[in-house]
Each structure stands twice: as C-alpha cells, then as structure tokens.
Amino acid sequence: MRTHWRDHGWQLIHDAPQPPLLHMALDEALTDEVAAGRRPPTLRVWEWASPAVVIGRFQSLRNEVDGEAARRHGIEVVRRISGGGAMFIEPGNTITYSIYAPASLVEGLSFQESYALMDAWVIAALGELGIRAWYQPLNDIASDAGKIGGAAQTRRGGAVLHHVTMAYDIDAAKMLEVLRIGREKLSDKGTRSAAKRVDPLRSQTGLPREAVIARMVDTFRRRHGLADDALRPGELARAQALAQHKFGTAPWLADVP
Amino acid sequence: MHGEYKMPGGKLVVVDLDVRDGRLAHVRLSGDFFLEPDEALRAIDRALEGQPADTGEHALAEAVRRGLPADTLMYGISPEAVAVAVHRALRPETA
Numbered sequence: 001m002r003t004h005w006r007d008h009g010w011q012l013i014h015d016a017p018q019p020p021l022l023h024m025a026l027d028e029a030l031t032d033e034v035a036a037g038r039r040p041p042t043l044r045v046w047e048w049a050s051p052a053v054v055i056g057r058f059q060s061l062r063n064e065v066d067g068e069a070a071r072r073h074g075i076e077v078v079r080r081i082s083g084g085g086a087m088f089i090e091p092g093n094t095i096t097y098s099i100y101a102p103a104s105l106v107e108g109l110s111f112q113e114s115y116a117l118m119d120a121w122v123i124a125a126l127g128e129l130g131i132r133a134w135y136q137p138l139n140d141i142a143s144d145a146g147k148i149g150g151a152a153q154t155r156r157g158g159a160v161l162h163h164v165t166m167a168y169d170i171d172a173a174k175m176l177e178v179l180r181i182g183r184e185k186l187s188d189k190g191t192r193s194a195a196k197r198v199d200p201l202r203s204q205t206g207l208p209r210e211a212v213i214a215r216m217v218d219t220f221r222r223r224h225g226l227a228d229d230a231l232r233p234g235e236l237a238r239a240q241a242l243a244q245h246k247f248g249t250a251p252w253l254a255d256v257p
Numbered sequence: 258m259h260g261e262y263k264m265p266g267g268k269l270v271v272v273d274l275d276v277r278d279g280r281l282a283h284v285r286l287s288g289d290f291f292l293e294p295d296e297a298l299r300a301i302d303r304a305l306e307g308q309p310a311d312t313g314e315h316a317l318a319e320a321v322r323r324g325l326p327a328d329t330l331m332y333g334i335s336p337e338a339v340a341v342a343v344h345r346a347l348r349p350e351t352a
Contacts, residue, residue: 060287063271083332085268085289111291111332138268138333139291155293155330168335256298257285 003104011229012217014045017091020052022077025242027098028081029160029235034100035159039103042229043220043237046096048089051075054165054176056084056152060256067108069177079253080163084139084152087165088175094148095201095213098163104159115151118162125219129205129212141166146199167200168209260346268333272342274309281343290334297329301339310347314340 018026023046033039053075055064064086065077075088087094099118108113119135126133126148135189136142141149141164149166201212220226231239246252260272268290275282281311284305292298304324308317325336 025350056289057295058287058292059289060271060273060285063273063287083289083291137266146277153291256285 001104002107003102005105005224008041008102008105008224010220010224010226011040011042012045012221013042013231014217014230015047015231017047017049019049019243020076020089021243021247022239023048023096024054024078024080024247025239026231026235027130027163028156028242028246029239030098030100031081031154031156031159031161033235034102037092037158039100039232039235041086041102042098042100043217043226044098044100045217046098047105048091048094051091051096051179052089052194053077054087054089056077056086057081057154058083058256059086062207062257064180066178066180069105072091073178075178076255078247079164079255080152081156082152082154082161082163084150086179087150087154088170088179090171090174093167093169093171093200093210095168095209095216096165097216098161101160103155103160106155111153114160115139115153115162118153118160119151119164121220122164122166122216122224124223125216128219129201129207129215131201131204142200143204148199148201148204168212169202170202185226258346259350260344260349261340262338262342262345264333264335264338264341265337267333267335270334270342271336272305272339272346274305274343279310281305281308281310284343286339286342288334291330291332292334294326297326297331300324300326300329302321304346305339305343314344315347317343 053065070077115134123133125152131143133143139151151164153162258274263269269288271287274284284302286301301321304320318336321336321339
C-alpha cells in the first residue's frame with residue numbers, strides 16, 4: 001500500500017566532512033538498511049572532505065571526464081549507484097543530500113511523479129528563501145535565473161534512493177576543464193554554454209551555505225517531521241568496506257569505460 | 258565509431274562501436290539516462306552486437322526491445338533513441 005511522508009519517522013544524518021568514496025558507499029549501505037527495515041527513512045546531508053567529479057551509473061568515464069585535468073586539479077573521480085549526469089564538487093560549493101525512503105512512498109507513481117514528490121519539500125524551502133524554483137522534468141531543479149540542481153533516483157529492493165546536488169557556488173571555468181560537455185547534450189536546452197546553465201544559490205540567496213542548509217532542514221522538519229540521528233557503527237563499517245572493495249576499485253569506476 | 262543522441266525531453270544516449278565484417282562489434286552504450294536494473298545496460302549492448310551494419314533504425318530498436326530484461330525501467334532513454342545513436346555512430350556525416 002502507498003504510504004505518505006507523515007506515516008514514517010524521518011531521521012536526519014548530518015555528519016562532518018567525508019571523502020567522496022565514502023559518500024558513494026553510504027548511499028548504497030543506507031538504501032539497503034532502509035530496504036531491510038533496519039533503519040527508519042532518513043534524510044542525509046552531505047559534507048565533502050575533498051573535491052570530486054561524481055559520474056552517473058551509466059556514463060562513460062572517458063567520454064565524461066578529462067582525466068588529466070582532474071589529476072592536475074587534484075579532483076577525485078568516482079561513480080555513483082544512480083543514473084544521471086556528472087557532478088563537479090568542491091567542498092563548500094554544493095549542497096548535496098540523499099533521501100532513503102521505503103518504496104511504498106513512491107508506489108504506483110511514474111518516475112516523473114516520484115521525482116516531483118521527492119523534490120516538493122526542497123522547492124518549498126527554496127520558495128521560503130525567496131527563490132521561485134520548480135521541478136523540471138526529467139530530473140532538474142530550475143529557477144527563473146537558471147538551473148539550480150539535479151536529482152537522481154534509483155530503486156533497490158524495498159527502498160528508493162533520491163539524491164540531489166544543488167550548486168551553491170561554482171568555479172565554472174574549472175568545471176568545464178574537467179567535464180567534457182558535448183554539443184549534443186546542450187542541443188535542446190536553448191543555451192550557448194554549459195556555464196550559463198547553472199545559477200548558484202549563493203548569488204540567488206545572499207546567505208551563507210550553512211544558513212541555506214539550516215533553512216532546508218527546517219522546512220523538511222516542519223512538513224514531514226524529522227528527528228536528529230547519527231550513523232550507526234555497523235552502517236559506517238559496512239560503508240567503509242564498500243568504499244574499499246567496490247567504489248574504490250578500477251572495475252567499478254571503469255565499469256562503463 | 259561514436260554516436261550521440263538526445264531525444265527531446267530525454268537524456269543523452271551515447272553509443273561507441275566498431276564494424277567488423279559488416280556487423281556491429283564492441284557495442285558500448287552509455288549516457289546520463291536512468292535504467293533499471295543495472296544489467297539492462299549490458300543486455301542492450303549484447304542485443305546490438307553482431308547486428309548487420311545496414312540494419313534500419315526500426316529493426317535495431319526492436320532488437321533492443323527484445324533483449325531487455327522483463328522488468329526493465331527506462332527514463333530518459335528508449336530503444337528508438339539507442340537506434341538513432343547507433344545510426345549516428347555509423348554515419349557521422351548525417352548526424
């Protein structure tokens with residue numbers, strides 16, 4: 001049976017900065033914990049310990065990333081478990097979070113309805129910050145001034161993972177050095193350059209990043225309920241093992257070469 | 258050879274391939290689409306492998322459709338979009 005946000009006891013995890021590989025692993029481990037019923041539905045806010053390019057599950061490593069430029073800038077390249085496009089991350093420049101929900105929350109919904117449902121609270125939060133934003137199919141969060149962020153969803157067992165990265169600030173020149181963004185990708189966007197496609201939250205809100213996150217968490221708490229939680233030792237151990245034996249290995253990173 | 262296609266309102270669908278003895282070889286699909294289960298990606302590669310290089314788009318799309326696991330979910334990609342990307346890889350001058 002379909003459930004609703006308030007049917008669940010939502011938990012918040014907001015840890016100190018963690019390395020990119022551990023973030024990839026935590027998404028898999030926590031989705032599986034929620035699927036198994038061992039963890040209540042959870043909102044996890046990410047803090048990045050170091051810069052990264054995160055490519056989607058089905059993206060070609062070679063086609064998406066200029067490996068030489070990434071090395072030159074000390075940027076780690078990692079692959080996540082969900083589809084979607086590459087993200088360019090520098091600590092402090094993005095706001096990233098994951099929602100780990102039981103599949104019942106999106107049961108019977110189309111992909112599009114399910115993205116809209118999962119993004120609704122953050123659209124409301126942005127509205128309270130004075131930004132008129134909306135979910136733009138297939139998986140963007142957009143505003144009058146341009147794209148703010150993107151979501152990716154994947155369903156695993158009895159759970160759905162919905163994670164979002166929003167641009168807070170961005171070094172567009174560096175991003176374009178590291179990511180290969182082709183003309184075909186931009187063909188139906190009606191814009192001339194990739195840099196112009198993103199308008200970050202910093203310029204739109206004038207608020208520090210921490211304040212934007214605090215306001216977002218408040219909005220989630222008010223709409224859906226939210227209790228403060230932390231990673232359990234077993235969850236962290238499982239994620240560290242996944243980071244080492246799966247996400248940190250060449251076969252996973254180059255699974256789509 | 259390399260072909261890219263973004264369906265209107267969809268995601269980027271990329272195909273890299275070779276042609277050997279008139280047939281598709283080393284076919285590799287990639288892109289920023291959403292596809293479940295994970296194995297569907299390789300299933301599509303396998304469905305295209307060995308197809309005659311002069312196969313029409315409609316027949317290629319049908320081959321992809323037949324090769325998909327029964328419970329496959331696609332978002333931002335379709336068998337037709339894959340077929341267009343294959344054709345663009347084979348005939349870059351028409352892309």
